[in-house]
Amino acid sequence: MDEDATAPAPDDRYARGLEILRVVGGQHDPAVVDALADLAPDLARYTVEFAYGDVYARPGLTWRERQLVTVAALTALGTAPTQLHFHIRGALEVGTTPREITETIAHISVYAGFPAALNGLSAARAVFSEEGAAVEVAADRGPDGDESRYERGLRLLSEIDGDAGHRVVESLRDVAPDLGRYLVEFAFGDIYAGTGLDLRMRELVTVAACTALGTATPQLRLHVGGCLNVGGTREDVVEVITQMAVYAGFPAALNALAAAREAFASH
Amino acid sequence: MDEDATAPAPDDRYARGLEILRVVGGQHDPAVVDALADLAPDLARYTVEFAYGDVYARPGLTWRERQLVTVAALTALGTAPTQLHFHIRGALEVGTTPREITETIAHISVYAGFPAALNGLSAARAVFSEEGAAVEVAADRGPDGDESRYERGLRLLSEIDGDAGHRVVESLRDVAPDLGRYLVEFAFGDIYAGTGLDLRMRELVTVAACTALGTATPQLRLHVGGCLNVGGTREDVVEVITQMAVYAGFPAALNALAAAREAFASH
Amino acid sequence: MDEDATAPAPDDRYARGLEILRVVGGQHDPAVVDALADLAPDLARYTVEFAYGDVYARPGLTWRERQLVTVAALTALGTAPTQLHFHIRGALEVGTTPREITETIAHISVYAGFPAALNGLSAARAVFSEEGAAVEVAADRGPDGDESRYERGLRLLSEIDGDAGHRVVESLRDVAPDLGRYLVEFAFGDIYAGTGLDLRMRELVTVAACTALGTATPQLRLHVGGCLNVGGTREDVVEVITQMAVYAGFPAALNALAAAREAFASH
Numbered sequence: 001m002d003e004d005a006t007a008p009a010p011d012d013r014y015a016r017g018l019e020i021l022r023v024v025g026g027q028h029d030p031a032v033v034d035a036l037a038d039l040a041p042d043l044a045r046y047t048v049e050f051a052y053g054d055v056y057a058r059p060g061l062t063w064r065e066r067q068l069v070t071v072a073a074l075t076a077l078g079t080a081p082t083q084l085h086f087h088i089r090g091a092l093e094v095g096t097t098p099r100e101i102t103e104t105i106a107h108i109s110v111y112a113g114f115p116a117a118l119n120g121l122s123a124a125r126a127v128f129s130e131e132g133a134a135v136e137v138a139a140d141r142g143p144d145g146d147e148s149r150y151e152r153g154l155r156l157l158s159e160i161d162g163d164a165g166h167r168v169v170e171s172l173r174d175v176a177p178d179l180g181r182y183l184v185e186f187a188f189g190d191i192y193a194g195t196g197l198d199l200r201m202r203e204l205v206t207v208a209a210c211t212a213l214g215t216a217t218p219q220l221r222l223h224v225g226g227c228l229n230v231g232g233t234r235e236d237v238v239e240v241i242t243q244m245a246v247y248a249g250f251p252a253a254l255n256a257l258a259a260a261r262e263a264f265a266s267h
Numbered sequence: 268m269d270e271d272a273t274a275p276a277p278d279d280r281y282a283r284g285l286e287i288l289r290v291v292g293g294q295h296d297p298a299v300v301d302a303l304a305d306l307a308p309d310l311a312r313y314t315v316e317f318a319y320g321d322v323y324a325r326p327g328l329t330w331r332e333r334q335l336v337t338v339a340a341l342t343a344l345g346t347a348p349t350q351l352h353f354h355i356r357g358a359l360e361v362g363t364t365p366r367e368i369t370e371t372i373a374h375i376s377v378y379a380g381f382p383a384a385l386n387g388l389s390a391a392r393a394v395f396s397e398e399g400a401a402v403e404v405a406a407d408r409g410p411d412g413d414e415s416r417y418e419r420g421l422r423l424l425s426e427i428d429g430d431a432g433h434r435v436v437e438s439l440r441d442v443a444p445d446l447g448r449y450l451v452e453f454a455f456g457d458i459y460a461g462t463g464l465d466l467r468m469r470e471l472v473t474v475a476a477c478t479a480l481g482t483a484t485p486q487l488r489l490h491v492g493g494c495l496n497v498g499g500t501r502e503d504v505v506e507v508i509t510q511m512a513v514y515a516g517f518p519a520a521l522n523a524l525a526a527a528r529e530a531f532a533s534h
Numbered sequence: 535m536d537e538d539a540t541a542p543a544p545d546d547r548y549a550r551g552l553e554i555l556r557v558v559g560g561q562h563d564p565a566v567v568d569a570l571a572d573l574a575p576d577l578a579r580y581t582v583e584f585a586y587g588d589v590y591a592r593p594g595l596t597w598r599e600r601q602l603v604t605v606a607a608l609t610a611l612g613t614a615p616t617q618l619h620f621h622i623r624g625a626l627e628v629g630t631t632p633r634e635i636t637e638t639i640a641h642i643s644v645y646a647g648f649p650a651a652l653n654g655l656s657a658a659r660a661v662f663s664e665e666g667a668a669v670e671v672a673a674d675r676g677p678d679g680d681e682s683r684y685e686r687g688l689r690l691l692s693e694i695d696g697d698a699g700h701r702v703v704e705s706l707r708d709v710a711p712d713l714g715r716y717l718v719e720f721a722f723g724d725i726y727a728g729t730g731l732d733l734r735m736r737e738l739v740t741v742a743a744c745t746a747l748g749t750a751t752p753q754l755r756l757h758v759g760g761c762l763n764v765g766g767t768r769e770d771v772v773e774v775i776t777q778m779a780v781y782a783g784f785p786a787a788l789n790a791l792a793a794a795r796e797a798f799a800s801h
Contacts, residue, residue, distance in 0.1 A: 032652070039662075039669055040655055042728060043640040050720045051648055058712075076516075078346030079612030080649035082656075106310040113516040114318055115347035118299070121307055122349075128306075135306055168521070175528050176505045178325075179512065179520060186317045187517055194309060214749030215481030216518035238710045245713065249610075249647040250721055251750035253713060254702065261709050343783075345613030373577040380783040381585055382614035385566070388574055389616075395573075402573055435788065442795050443772045445592075446779065446787060453584045454784055461576060482748030483785035 014045065017053030024056075024067070024090035051246045060239035065204060067091035068104050069240050072205035073212035073247050075105050075120035076112040083247075084120065088127040098128055098135040103196030104205050110187045111209045111216065150181065153189030160192070160199060160226040168222070200236075203227035207240045211256035212248040220256055224263035234264055281312065284320030291323075291334070291357035318513045327506035332471060334358035335371050336507050339472035340479035340514050342372050342387035343379040350514075351387065355394040365395055365402040370463030371472050377454045378476045378483065417448065420456030427459070427466060427493040435489070467503075470494035474507045478523035479515040487523055491530035501531055548579065551587030558590075558601070558624035585780045594773035599738060601625035602638050603774050606739035607746035607781050609639050609654035610646040617781075618654065622661040632662055632669040637730030638739050644721045645743045645750065684715065687723030694726070694733060694760040702756070734770075737761035741774045745790035746782040754790055758797035768798055 021032070036044035056066060067090050074084040091101050101124055109117035128135065147155075157165040165188075172180035192202060203226050210220035224237050237260050245253035288299070303311035323333060334357050341351040358368050368391055376384035395402065414422075424432040432455075439447035459469060470493050477487035491504050504527050512520035555566070570578035590600060601624050608618040625635050635658055643651035662669065681689075691699040699722075706714035726736060737760050744754035758771050771794050779787035 036652075036655060038671065039659055040636045040640050041671055042724070043643060043651060043655070046643070046720065046724055047648060047652075050716065050724070054716060054720070074649065077612070077649075078344070080653060082653065083649040102307045106307050109310060109313070109516075111516045111518060113512075113514045113519070114314060115341065115344075115350040115514060116516070117310060118303075118314075119347060119349065121303060121310070125306055137305065137308055172521075172524065175501075175531070176509060176524050179505075179509045179524065182317065182321060182509075182512060183517055183521075186313065186321070190309070190313055190317070210518065213481070213516075213518070214747070215522070216516075218522065219518040234709075238713075242710060242713045242716075245647075245716060247647045247649060249643075249645045249650070249747075249750075250717055251645060251744065251747070251753040252647070254706075254717075255749070255752065257706065257710050257713065264709070345611070369574045373574050376577060376580070376783075378783045378785060380779075380781045380786070381581060382608065382611075382617040382781060383783070384577060385570075385581075386614060386616065388570060388577070392573055404572065404575055439788075439791065442768075442798070443776060443791050446772075446776045446791065449584065449588060449776075449779060450784055450788075453580065453588070457576070457580055457584070477785065480748070480783075480785070482789070483783075485789065486785040 013049040013053035015053075016057050017048035017051070020052045020056050021048060024052075024063070024093055025086070026089060026093045055243055055246050058239060058242070060235050061204075061243075063094040064091070064096045064100075065201070066243060067094055067096055068100060068201065069205055069208035069243060070247055071101060071120070072104050072108055072208045073244060075108045075116055075123075076209035077212050077248065078112070078116050078119060081119075081123060084123045085127055088124050089131065092127070092131055092133055098124070098133045099137075099196045100201075102135055103194055104201075106194070107191055107197065107202055107205055108209055110191050111206060111219070112213060149185040149189035151189075152193055153184035153187070156188040156192045156199075157184060160188075160203065160230055161222055162225070162229060164222050164225060199230035200227065200232045203230055203232055204236060204240050207237055207256075207260075208244060211241050211244040211252055214248070214252045214255065217255070217259050221259045221263045224260045225267050228263075228267055280316040280320035282320075283324050284315035284318070287319045287323050288315060291319075291330070291360055292353070293356060293360045322510055322513050325506060325509070327502050328510075330361040331358070331363045331367075332468070333510060334361055334363055335367060335468065336472055336475035336510060337514055338368060338387070339371050339375055339475045340511060342375045342383055342390075343476035344479050344515065345379070345383050345386060348386075348390060351390045352394055355391050356398065359394070359398055359400055365391070365400045366404075366463045367468075369402055370461055371468075373461070374458055374464065374469055374472055375476055377458050378473060378486070379480060416452040416456035418456075419460055420451035420454070423455040423459045423466075424451060427455075427470065427497055428489055429492070429496060431489050431492060466497035467494065467499045470497055470499055471503060471507050474504055474523075474527075475511060478508050478511040478519055481515070481519045481522065484522070484526050488526045488530045491527045492534050495530075495534055504531075547583040547587035549587075550591050551582035551585070554586045554590050555582060558586075558597070558627055559620070560623060560627045589777055589780050592773060592776070594769050595777075597628040598625070598630045598634075599735070600777060601628055601630055602634060602735065603739055603742035603777060604781055605635060605654070606638050606642055606742045607778060609642045609650055609657075610743035611746050611782065612646070612650050612653060615653075615657060618657045619661055622658050623665065626661070626665055626667055632658070632667045633671075633730045634735075636669055637728055638735075640728070641725055641731065641736055641739055642743055644725050645740060645753070646747060683719040683723035685723075686727055687718035687721070690722040690726045690733075691718060694722075694737065694764055695756055696759070696763060698756050698759060733764035734761065734766045737764055737766055738770060738774055741771055741790075741794075742778060745775050745778040745786055748782070748786050748789065751789070751793050755793045755797045758794045759801050762797075762801055771798075 033044040070087045074080050105120035169180040206223045210216040241253050241256045300311040337354045341347050372387035436447040473490045477483040508520050508523045566581050567578040604621045608614050639654035703714040740757045744750040775790045
C-alpha cells in the first residue's frame with residue numbers, strides 16, 4: 001500500500017482510469033465522460049480519475065473480484081439498476097463467469113432479502129441475453145448423505161464464524177428460536193453451501209453488501225472475522241471497503257472500516 | 268412455535284410453499300420457479316421452500332396480516348417495485364380490502380416519508396386498475412368536536428406509547444419544538460387517527476417498516492412496546508420480524524429482534 | 535420559531551400549502567390532490583397541509599434552499615425518481631440555477647456514492663431538456679498554483695470541520711491510509727472545492743443527505759458542526775432536518791436531531 005500512498009500526477013490518473021473504464025465498459029458504452037460533458041464535466045472527470053484511476057487501479061484485488069463485490073453492493077442497495085446492468089456486463093468483460101455472477105446475486109438474498117436478489121437476477125438475465133452468455137447451472141447437489149440442512153449449516157457456520165456465529169443462534173433461543181434455525185438452515189445450509197463461489201469470495205461479497213447497506217454493523221463485524229477465517233486477508237477486507245466509497249459513499253466506507261478495525265483487533 | 272421447531276422433510280416444504288405461492292400469486296403469475304429455472308434454480312427452490320414453505324406457512328399471523336406487513340416493508344424500502352406490485356395483488360388475493368392496503372401505504376408516510384408512500388399508492392393504483400378493485404374511500408371524518416389535532420394526537424400517542432412517546436415530544440422542546448408538534452399532530456393526530464386500520468395493525472406495519480429500513484431502531488423499540496399496548500402480542504412482533512428476513516434480509520431481522528428483546532424486557 | 539408554535543386553523547394550512555405547491559409544481563402538474571382523490575384523499579390533503587402548509591411554509595430557509603436540500607436527499611435515497619424529477623423542476627421554478635442543481639447532485643457522490651449522483655444527473659438532464667434550461671458549465675478551474683489536491687483538501691477540511699476532520703483522517707492511518715487520502719483529495723480537494731455552491735450550502739445539503747440516509751450518524755454530527763463553522767446557524771440545521779421528516783420520514787428526522795443536539799452541545 002505504501003507505493004500507492006504517493007499520489008500520481010493528475011494526467012496519469014485520468015489516462016489510467018480511462019484505460020480501465022474502457023475494459024470494464026466493453027465496446028458498448030461511450031465513456032461516461034461524453035454523457036456528462038455538457039452537464040457535469042467535473043464529475044465525469046472524477047469518475048475516471050477517482051473511481052477508476054485511483055480505486056479500481058489498486059493492486060489488492062483482481063478485477064474479477066472488484067466486479068463481483070460491486071455487483072453484490074448494487075444488488076443489495078437496489079437503487080442503481082443502470083449501474084448494476086453496467087457492472088454485471090463489466091464482470092463478464094473481465095472474465096467472471098455467468099455462474100459466479102448469479103451465485104453472488106443469490107447470496108445477497110441472505111443480506112438484503114429475496115426482492116433484492118430477484119431484481120439482481122432480472123438484471124443478470126437481461127445482460128446475459130444481450131451478450132449471449134449462458135449460465136452453466138449447477139448440477140443438482142444430490143443427496144448429502146446423512147447430513148441434514150441444519151447440520152450442514154452448523155458446520156459451515158463454525159468454519160466461517162467460529163464461536164461467534166453459534167452465539168448468535170444461541171442468543172435467539174429464548175425469543176425467536178425459529179429465526180435462529182432459518183439462519184442456520186437457509187443462510188448457511190442452503191446459500192453458503194452452494195458450489196458456485198468459494199467461501200472467501202462469499203465473505204468478500206458479504207462485506208461489500210453489509211458495507212453498502214450501512215445497517216448491518218454487527219453482521220459486518222462478524223463477517224470481517226469470517227473472511228479472515230476462510231482465507232481472506234486484512235488487505236482484502238480493506239480493499240473491498242475502500243471500493244465501497246465509490247459505490248455507496250464515504251460514510252458507508254468509513255463506518256465499515258471502524259467495524260472492521262474492531263473485528264481485526266478481536267481476531 | 269414448538270411444533271414448528273422440527274424441520275419438515277424437504278418435499279413437504281416445497282409442496283407446502285408452492286401451494287401458498289399459488290394462492291398469493293393468483294392466476295396471473297407463473298411460479299417464480301419457472302422464471303428462474305435457467306438462471307438460478309436453487310434460488311427459485313429456496314423462494315418456494317424457505318420464503319413460502321417455512322416462513323409464510325407459520326401459524327402466528329393471518330395471510331391478510333402477512334401481506335399487509337410485506338406491503339408496508341416494500342413501500343418503506345422503495346427498491347422493489349415489481350415485488351410491491353406482486354404483494355399488493357397478493358393482498359387482494361387473500362382477502363385484504365383495497366382500503367386496508369391504501370391505509371397501510373399511507374401510514375408509511377410517517378416512517379419513510381411522503382415519496383415512499385406516494386410511490387406505494389401509484390403501485391396500488393396500477394394493481395387495483397388491473398384487478399378492477401375499487402377503494403371505498405373513507406367518508407369525511409367530519410367535525411371532531413372540541414378535540415384539536417394536537418389533542419387527538421396526544422391522546423393516541425398516550426394510548427400507543429404510554430409515557431415513552433411523551434418523552435420524545437418533551438425531549439424536542441429545547442431544540443425543535445415544532446418537529447415535536449408535527450409528530451403529535453400529523454403522525455398521531457392525522458395518520459394514526461385514520462379509520463381504515465385498527466391500532467394493532469398500524470403497529471404491526473410500523474414494526475415491519477422500521478425493521479426493513481434498519482435505520483429506525485429507537486422508533487422500533489418504542490413501537491414494539493406500542494404494539495403490546497394496543498392488543499398485539501410478543502408472538503405477533505416476532506412473527507413480523509421473522510418474516511422480514513425474507514423481504515429485507517437476515518441482518519435487518521436479527522437487529523430488529525435485538526431491539527424487540529429490549530422492548531419486551533422493559534415492558 | 536415561536537410564532538409558528540401556534541398551529542394555524544386547518545383551512546389556512548390547506549390554502550397556504552396549495553399556493554406553495556402551485557408555485558413549486560409550476561404549470562406542469564395537476565395538484566397531487568387530484569391524482570389521489572379516488573384512492574387516498576386523506577394523504578393528498580396531508581401532503582398539502584403538512585408537507586407544504588406546515589413545513590415548506592416555515593420561514594427559516596429560502597425556497598431555493600428548501601429545493602436544493604430536497605434534491606440532495608432524494609438523490610441520496612435513490613428510491614423516488616418521480617419525486618426527484620418533480621423537485622428538480624421545482625428548484626428551477628423557484629429560481630435555483632441549473633448549475634446549483636448539478637453541483638448539489640454531484641456533491642452527493644461523496645455521501646451516497648457515484649451511482650446515486652449519476653442517476654441524479656440523469657434526472658436533471660431530463661428536466662433541463664424538458665424545460666430548455668441550459669447549464670453554465672464551470673470554466674476549467676485552471677492551475678491551482680502550488681497547491682496540490684491534498685493540500686487544498688486539507689485546507690477545506692480544516693475550514694469546515696476544524697480538528698474533527700483531521701482526527702478522522704488520522705484515525706485511518708493505521709488500517710486504511712489511502713481511504714483517508716481519498717477523503718482529503720476527492721471529497722474535499724475535488725468536490726468541496728467546486729465553485730458552483732458556497733460552503734454553507736454544501737453543508738446544508740450534506741446534512742440533508744446524511745439525515746435521509748440514516749446510516750451516516752458520525753458524519754452527520756461532524757457536518758452539523760461543519761455547517762456552523764462556515765456560516766450556517768442552528769436554525770438552518772434544524773430547518774433542514776425538520777424538512778426531512780417529509781421526505782424521509784419522522785424516524786430519520788428524529789434520529790438526526792439527536793445527533794445535531796450532540797453536535798450543538800460540543801460546538
